[in-house]
Amino acid sequence: MIEICALTKSFGPKQVLRGVDLVVPSGKSTVIIGGSGTGKSVLLKCILGLVHPDGGKITLDGQDVTKGEREAFLTRFGMLFQGGALFDSLPVWQNVAFRLLRGSLARPKDEAREIAIEKLRRVGLGADVADLFPAELSGGMQKRVGLARAIAADPEIIFFDEPTTGLDPIMAGVINELIREIVTEMGATAITITHDMTSVRAIADRVAMIHAGKIRWEGPIAELDTTPDPYIQQFIHGRAEGPIETLR
Amino acid sequence: MNSASLTAPLASLGRATLGLMAAAGRLAMFAGSAISHLFRPPFYIAEFWRACLNIGWLSLPVVGLTALFTGAALALQIYAGSARFSAEQVVPSITAIGMVRELGPVLGGLMVAARVTSSIAAEIGTMKVTEQIDALTTLSTDPMKYLTVPRMLAATLCVPVLVGIGDIIGIMGGWMLGTSRLGFNSTTYLKVTWDFLQFWDVGSGLVKGAAFGFIVAIMGCYYGMNSQRGAQGVGRATKSAVVAASVAILTVNYLLTEAFFSA
Structure with missing residues (x-):
């Protein structure tokens, strides 16, 4: 609380x-x-x-x-920023797995990539976007990647x-549903x-x-x-x- | 005329001085904090190598071309001046000492400031206004450690190497001009240069290079981290970083020259 x-x-x-x-x-x-x-x-x-x-x-x-x-x-904590705040210099999967590649939650690169791809799938994005850079994504996709990053380490x-x-409106509805699902499923x-x-x-x-x-x-x-x-x-x-x- | 109008210019000068001192204090604290983080984990090795590539390797062409033409122009000027006293034989030695002690480090530092300080300030400034710096913090990553320390260390180590390479290319610029236009014997030119230069002539330039590299990175990071909102804010931060780095390089160059070579 x-x-x-x-x-x-x-x-x-x-x-x-x-x-x-x-x-x-x-x-x-x-x-x-x-x-x-x-x-x-x-x-x-x-x-x-x-x-x-x-x-x-x-x-x-x-x-x-x-x-x-x-x-x-x-x-x-996990946070989804208004503009996504994705790191331009890193590919999508490294953005999502940022926390899993460094610090106390660090794990092997292959494992971190697998988790990133799983989180991307969770927000409706395929493995094919994993190696793209944020600038190559649409606004809605960037929001979803930001969402995947926010939940990557399963924060409370x-x-x-x-x-x-x-x-x-359609993409907004998709994001709303995702947030509701994530909160309900993760108990966050x-x-x-x-x-x-x-x-x-x-x-x-x-x-x-x-x-x-x-x-x-x-x-x-x-x-x-x-x-x-x-x-x-x-x-x-x-x-x-x-x-x-x-x-x- | 009342007393207020008499003291107004003094008050204005006082405010400007206080503002300048406060800014210098903030910059010094930022630099001190960056140095202290250098010795505390975590260390971001990949970021360090990426910074070395950007600051060192990719600056090589601009530093090399600057040194080449500066060396050639210096040799020509020294020849023209020394010819008045029939002392043309000093061209190789004075060109070499001018390059390694002053022009190599200073022009190399200024060119790196133009290329790298602007790039760092713009990159970090953009990260600041797009909340990427905040995002780093929420991902349990200290922006000082992740962004500033690798760049500071890379610049401090790479710029002396650039200066050393620039020194060699600058001397070669003088040698090419001396042998092709001024009638010097190639072997003699190089032998005079080699015999004349002392260790500290080169060493002092490399120490200056390290100091300039530190300045280049710290100014870029400081102004980038303190960028105001919007494209205009990032533009202003970039401009201020390059100006501050250039002025600091010239000031520190004078102070180091006084320290190394004053009688």
């Missing part, structure tokens, strides 16, 4: 997180929604230690994430940063950031909305449509009118 308590973060004069409190239960898929620039990605990066928060506390199974051995901590916790952004704890309400409904067990640097609402997916919260209602129905200010 990940517990986030009173988390704050500013970039210069801009205060992005103003005291975020959130509990992410183990083995569940939590989706964080919210407008652009509300700090969703910053929140994930704070959990991973990629961004240092100004205040507050994050614990994983009761342990402060800023303490303890860093590699062991990161080994528990997986983060998905806008997994369907920039994809056509997942946090997904998205604006896409179709994705929210396909992926989420729980939903949290971040607004003005704080968690505005959180609850089970079943309550999302029935909650009277005007912020949630404006967001999920995509209304221009409402309490969330829009620039025109």
